Amino acid sequence: MTAAIIDGNALSAEIRAKLAERAATLNANGVSPCLAVILVGEDPASAVYVRNKVAACEKAGVRSLRDVYAADVDPAVVFARIAALNADPTVHGILVQLPLPKNFDSNAVLEAIAPAKDVDGFHAENVGALMQGNPRFIPCTPYGVMEMLKSRNVNLKGAEVVIVGRSNIVGKPMAMLLLAQSATVTICHSQSRDLAFHTRRADVLVAAVGRAKMITGDMIKPGATVIDVGINRLPAEQGGKLCGDVDFESAKEVAGLITPVPGGVGPMTITMLLANTIESAERVAGEKA
Numbered sequence: 001m002t003a004a005i006i007d008g009n010a011l012s013a014e015i016r017a018k019l020a021e022r023a024a025t026l027n028a029n030g031v032s033p034c035l036a037v038i039l040v041g042e043d044p045a046s047a048v049y050v051r052n053k054v055a056a057c058e059k060a061g062v063r064s065l066r067d068v069y070a071a072d073v074d075p076a077v078v079f080a081r082i083a084a085l086n087a088d089p090t091v092h093g094i095l096v097q098l099p100l101p102k103n104f105d106s107n108a109v110l111e112a113i114a115p116a117k118d119v120d121g122f123h124a125e126n127v128g129a130l131m132q133g134n135p136r137f138i139p140c141t142p143y144g145v146m147e148m149l150k151s152r153n154v155n156l157k158g159a160e161v162v163i164v165g166r167s168n169i170v171g172k173p174m175a176m177l178l179l180a181q182s183a184t185v186t187i188c189h190s191q192s193r194d195l196a197f198h199t200r201r202a203d204v205l206v207a208a209v210g211r212a213k214m215i216t217g218d219m220i221k222p223g224a225t226v227i228d229v230g231i232n233r234l235p236a237e238q239g240g241k242l243c244g245d246v247d248f249e250s251a252k253e254v255a256g257l258i259t260p261v262p263g264g265v266g267p268m269t270i271t272m273l274l275a276n277t278i279e280s281a282e283r284v285a286g287e288k289a
C-alpha cells in the first residue's frame with residue numbers, strides 16, 4: 001500500500017486565498033492588519049523561518065515589521081521594543097522567534113507580549129485559555145495540523161492519537177486540541193519506554209521530536225494517519241537535504257495518509273500565523289465598528 005499525501009502547500013494556498021480576501025476587507029475598512037516579528041541572534045533556520053513569515057504576510061496583504069537583533073543584544077532593548085509594539089494600536093500580532101539566545105529568559109519574553117497580540121498563543125494566559133477549551137489564539141503548528149486532519153475528514157472521536165514530543169510549541173497544545181475533539185491522546189517523549197509499542201497503536205501519529213527519520217514504517221499501524229512536524233537538515237555527507245522526524249520512504253508503505261517534508265506541516269504553520277494575525281485585526285476592527 002502507498003499512503004495518500006496531505007499536501008500542505010495546496011491546502012495552504014486554498015486557505016491563504018480566503019485569508020487574503022479577509023485582509024483586503026480589513027484594508028478597505030481602514031484597518032491594515034500588521035504582524036511584528038522579532039528575531040534575536042543568527043540561527044540560520046530561524047532567519048529562514050522569519051523571512052518566510054514576512055514574505056507570506058506581504059503576499060496575503062498583511063503588513064509586517066521585522067526587528068533583527070544581534071545575539072548579544074541587551075535583553076532590555078528587546079523588552080522595550082515589545083512594550084512599544086504592545087502600545088502601538090496599528091500592530092495586531094507580535095511574534096518573537098524561538099529559540100532565543102541563552103542569556104534570555106524565554107518565558108519572561110513571551111509573558112511580556114500583550115496576550116491580545118500573542119498570535120503564537122504562547123503567553124500563559126492564552127495557554128490557559130486553550131487548556132480550558134476556550135482558545136484566544138491557537139498555536140500555529142498544532143492549528144495547522146488540525147486543519148490538515150479536517151481537510152481529509154480524519155475521524156478523531158474516540159481515535160487513538162499518539163504524539164511524540166512534549167514541547168510547549170507543538171506537543172502540549174496539540175494534545176489539548178485533539179482532546180477537545182474527543183480523541184484518546186498519548187504523549188510520548190525521550191524518556192518513554194518502548195516508543196514503538198505506543199506508536200503502533202496509533203490511528204493518528206504526530207511526530208514532533210526534532211530527530212531525523214526516527215519514526216520508521218515498522219512503528220506505524222497499517223492505514224494510520226501520519227503527521228510529520230519535524231524539519232531536520234541532514235548532514236552534508238547524507239546530502240544536506242531537509243527531512244522530517246518520519247522516515248517517509250518506509251512510512252508511506254504502511255500509512256493511509258501522510259504529510260511530506262518539505263511541503264507538509266511547514267507551510268501550514270505560516271498559514272495559521274496569517275489566520276491568527278487577521279483574526280486579531282478583525283477583533284480590533286469589530287471593537288471600532
Ligand code: GUN
Pocket residue numbers: 095096097098099120140141169269
Ligand atoms: N520556533 C519554532 N516554531 C516556532 C513558532 O511556531 N513560533 C515561534 N515564535 N518560534 C518558533
